[in-house]
Amino acid sequence: MSASLPTNPETRSETALSRILQVWRPQYTRLITGIIIAELAVCAGLALMGQAGGRLAGAAIGVGAAYLLLRLSGAAQIVLRYVERLYTHDAMFRALADLRVWFYRKLAGGAAAGLGFQRSGDLLSRLVSDVQTLDNLYLRIFVPLVSALLTFPIATIVWMKAGTQAGLLTGALFAVLAFVLPLMGAHLSKRFGPDILHAESELRVAALDLTSGLREARAFGAEDVLAAVVTERQETLFKAQRRQQTRMALMQGFAGLIAKGGIAIILCAVAGLLFPQAPAVAGLTALFVAITALEGVTGLARAGLLGGQVNHAAQRIVEIADKAPPAPEGNAPLPTGRDLRLEKVTFSWTPDRAPIFHNLSLTLRQGERAALIGPSGAGKSSLAALILKAASPVQGQILLGGTDINTLRDSDLRSQIAWLSQASHLFDDTVRGNLLLGRENISEEALWTALEQARIADVVRSLPDGLETWIGEGGSKLSGGQGRRIALARVLLSDAPILVLDEPATGLDADTERSFLETLNNATAGRSFLLIAHRLTGVEKLDRIWRLEDGQVISSAC
Numbered sequence: 001m002s003a004s005l006p007t008n009p010e011t012r013s014e015t016a017l018s019r020i021l022q023v024w025r026p027q028y029t030r031l032i033t034g035i036i037i038a039e040l041a042v043c044a045g046l047a048l049m050g051q052a053g054g055r056l057a058g059a060a061i062g063v064g065a066a067y068l069l070l071r072l073s074g075a076a077q078i079v080l081r082y083v084e085r086l087y088t089h090d091a092m093f094r095a096l097a098d099l100r101v102w103f104y105r106k107l108a109g110g111a112a113a114g115l116g117f118q119r120s121g122d123l124l125s126r127l128v129s130d131v132q133t134l135d136n137l138y139l140r141i142f143v144p145l146v147s148a149l150l151t152f153p154i155a156t157i158v159w160m161k162a163g164t165q166a167g168l169l170t171g172a173l174f175a176v177l178a179f180v181l182p183l184m185g186a187h188l189s190k191r192f193g194p195d196i197l198h199a200e201s202e203l204r205v206a207a208l209d210l211t212s213g214l215r216e217a218r219a220f221g222a223e224d225v226l227a228a229v230v231t232e233r234q235e236t237l238f239k240a241q242r243r244q245q246t247r248m249a250l251m252q253g254f255a256g257l258i259a260k261g262g263i264a265i266i267l268c269a270v271a272g273l274l275f276p277q278a279p280a281v282a283g284l285t286a287l288f289v290a291i292t293a294l295e296g297v298t299g300l301a302r303a304g305l306l307g308g309q310v311n312h313a314a315q316r317i318v319e320i321a322d323k324a325p326p327a328p329e330g331n332a333p334l335p336t337g338r339d340l341r342l343e344k345v346t347f348s349w350t351p352d353r354a355p356i357f358h359n360l361s362l363t364l365r366q367g368e369r370a371a372l373i374g375p376s377g378a379g380k381s382s383l384a385a386l387i388l389k390a391a392s393p394v395q396g397q398i399l400l401g402g403t404d405i406n407t408l409r410d411s412d413l414r415s416q417i418a419w420l421s422q423a424s425h426l427f428d429d430t431v432r433g434n435l436l437l438g439r440e441n442i443s444e445e446a447l448w449t450a451l452e453q454a455r456i457a458d459v460v461r462s463l464p465d466g467l468e469t470w471i472g473e474g475g476s477k478l479s480g481g482q483g484r485r486i487a488l489a490r491v492l493l494s495d496a497p498i499l500v501l502d503e504p505a506t507g508l509d510a511d512t513e514r515s516f517l518e519t520l521n522n523a524t525a526g527r528s529f530l531l532i533a534h535r536l537t538g539v540e541k542l543d544r545i546w547r548l549e550d551g552q553v554i555s556s557a558c
């Protein structure tokens, strides 16, 4: 199933980076402090080199004082560099953690409601690699760039003291190194920057497909074919990485040459070659400052080449996070009534597909038990998705207790309707963890009651660690039917007054299905429930049966 969700109009490529910066806002103090420490380290470095140059020229004001200053600035530089690395990386990790949480929340809140609209390997890539790529923005671009901005005027003044011409020329080379080359790199990388992220994502998609489909691959002897796809995508990624590394090496080499050129100019001024001879102290000070300042910014040219990748990573993250939720959210108070009504609803998943429902109206009254049956593809699960606001009607409205569900808070709606979807997910956790899903206020007794109702209590008791047994990724250590019943128990634990159960008996043998449906009659006493099924067994106690056919319901009271 795939549905393309609308993207918010404000999601434009040029705003992606500013959106990321907004998410980092809570970390601004840390990020700015990191930059300040980096600046102090730069100043200490420049002072150290200046002192060293002066001392070498034997022009110390007083040997003891000069020596002390030299030692102080040397020690300060080492300590500040260390603190800067520690602090900026810590600030960045915090900012990345915030970004991951923000991305996940957005995904869970809106985009994920599109029910499998996105490939999971690609999502994983965005959540892991793309977010990680953004550390370059601060650590390899922002911090060094701000340091370069501070160094530029100070160093140029020092160089000009060694001679105006030589000073200006070295200053110009510094500007090329620190600003022009990185800009050129960023411009260049606009074209190839996205390649690596795209290739990484494609590789993840293929690798995930291969590992999650191992059983099918083996059963159909398709291991080689699937492995070949992974190998091919891996090769594409290697090629993109090789291209980028080659460009980076070239850029680094070129930047290195320019830096050496700047040092050579000052050396010439010190020696009185090509330029008027510099005074000894000013010349040697300028030389030492040139060595530290020019070498310090050679990395920026390389970082510029990451610009395209960073920008593309930001776009990929914001693009998904900004997918508009399928339906708006309001903050109207929860109504007291619990009648659920679809009023003249017309719906299709995508505009290019024919509507699944036309003007469909039905009401599930408070406390009523209804079944929605119909052939495969008739739209039963789609109707559940509409009720849960995982999709939105093209026309018509859905009312809870007479209030349009679009005007309610999503959390309020979810507290009223519990849903067992056709493909409920089990987490790589214990039975207990899967049942509770973070809820804490559920007693041991309630857990076992739900397990009994879902006809799975005996199985859980027989597991080596009972409720504490780890059930593996997607419940892989359980049979399909057992996993389904654990998911069902999880839904029954909810105290929502309305239950939507989509094919709850899938994977159960005929006897278990019958006894489960019989228990369901008691387990749901006092609540409304909508049972979605292909057929009925006859043991269900229902007030109403709806048959969905050709986008219309044919209703029959029981």
Ligand SMILES: Nc1ncnc2c1ncn2[C@@H]1O[C@H](COP(=O)(O)OP(=O)(O)OP(=O)(O)O)[C@@H](O)[C@H]1O
Residues within 6 Å of the ligand: 001, 002, 003, 114, 115, 349, 350, 356, 374, 375, 376, 377, 378, 379, 380, 381, 382, 383, 422, 534
């Ligand atoms: N997320 C989606 N994106 C696009 N189309 C979808 C999506 N979900 C369902 N569809 C399409 O909507 C139609 C109805 O599907 P739905 O899953 O609601 O049927 P169903 O009655 O529940 O079928 P089954 O009994 O086989 O589960 C199908 O043609 C399906 O391809």
